[in-house]
Amino acid sequence: MGVRERWQARLRTRRGLLARARASVVYWGRRAGSPHGRAMLAEARARYALRKRQVAEAERVVDRHSPVSSMSDRGVALVAGFEGFRARPYHDAKGVLTQGYGETQPPLGGTWSRTYALGRLRRRLNDNYLAPVLRLAKSIGLSLSQNEADALGSLSYNLGPGIFDRGRTMGDAMRSKNKARIADAFLVYDEPNNPAVHAGLARRRRAERALFKR
Numbered sequence: 001m002g003v004r005e006r007w008q009a010r011l012r013t014r015r016g017l018l019a020r021a022r023a024s025v026v027y028w029g030r031r032a033g034s035p036h037g038r039a040m041l042a043e044a045r046a047r048y049a050l051r052k053r054q055v056a057e058a059e060r061v062v063d064r065h066s067p068v069s070s071m072s073d074r075g076v077a078l079v080a081g082f083e084g085f086r087a088r089p090y091h092d093a094k095g096v097l098t099q100g101y102g103e104t105q106p107p108l109g110g111t112w113s114r115t116y117a118l119g120r121l122r123r124r125l126n127d128n129y130l131a132p133v134l135r136l137a138k139s140i141g142l143s144l145s146q147n148e149a150d151a152l153g154s155l156s157y158n159l160g161p162g163i164f165d166r167g168r169t170m171g172d173a174m175r176s177k178n179k180a181r182i183a184d185a186f187l188v189y190d191e192p193n194n195p196a197v198h199a200g201l202a203r204r205r206r207a208e209r210a211l212f213k214r
Contacts, residue, residue, distance in 0.1 A: 007065065011055065011058035014054045014055045014058050015055055016199040057080075064076045068146050069134070070126045071150055071153050074211075075154060076205060077209070079101065079102075079158075080101045082204045084101070088110075088112075099112060133156055147211050148179075151209070154208050159189055162187070178214075182195070183213050186208050188208075
């Protein structure tokens with residue numbers, strides 16, 4: 001049994017313990033009218049906090065040892081939050097017809113629900129923007145965690161996968177396989193000479209960099 005499988009088993013066990021700890025907090029919360037009840041509630045809350053930390057630890061280890069193949073929910077949410085949602089088609093700042101969460105590829109039109117737009121976003125992220133990142137990482141022997149892949153997928157969606165070409169700041173940083181250099185390369189792409197977009201892009205780049213380093 002490998003590291004990932006061992007920690008997946010631990011994660012299942014710890015989630016079960018977390019559920020029991022949560023139930024204990026609820027139970028003693030209803031009996032906190034007496035000194036004994038309050039003492040037991042405090043103990044139950046401390047145990048619940050410990051179980052949450054243990055689950056989080058196991059999730060991190062499983063994530064580190066799991067091959068990345070798609071954007072996580074956290075990564076998709078990051079992109080969606082910065083792109084913003086528009087139910088109907090509109091022309092963006094560059095005059096490009098856009099809909100949903102920054103979608104520019106047909107078919108566009110009509111009124112989209114958030115659920116439909118998120119589905120479109122996830123597919124496009126995985127197929128057209130994360131895939132080039134993973135291919136490059138595999139070709140150069142660079143191991144990416146889920147958080148790192150999510151951050152790079154967001155950057156790719158915003159600026160296009162061409163930023164990973166050789167000779168580009170991020171492309172060269174990735175080929176160096178130096179994680180600190182890759183993290184710093186995010187901050188190059190915030191257009192400081194364009195005040196109209198600098199503030200928004202600066203926030204996005206900082207958020208992507210923070211996710212990459214998490």
